[in-house]
Amino acid sequence: xxxxxxxxxxxxxFAMFVVxxxxxxxxxxPAIRTQTDKEFLLDYxxxxxxxxxxxxxxxxxxxxxxxxxNNYNCLEINYSLMGIEDPTNIS
Numbered sequence: 001x002x003x004x005x006x007x008x009x010x011x012x013x014f015a016m017f018v019v020x021x022x023x024x025x026x027x028x029x030p031a032i033r034t035q036t037d038k039e040f041l042l043d044y045x046x047x048x049x050x051x052x053x054x055x056x057x058x059x060x061x062x063x064x065x066x067x068x069x070n071n072y073n074c075l076e077i078n079y080s081l082m083g084i085e086d087p088t089n090i091s
Contacts, residue, residue, distance in 0.1 A: 058082070 079085075
């Protein structure tokens, strides 16, 4: 008596494996998509914070020369070195 085996078991096992892979992908895909959305949001926030917190800085040197005995003011500010032509109109 000659028995011939069928491949039904192998085909079912392969189909179950493919279904398992699809299920595993469908479970992990939302987490992967959320992670990329968070990275985009963080990059956007970083750029916005940098734009709003950046400003030009100006440094000024104040020199102290002479004194009351020499008929000078104690402190003298040279506005022309700062690029200010009219010190009464400072905004």
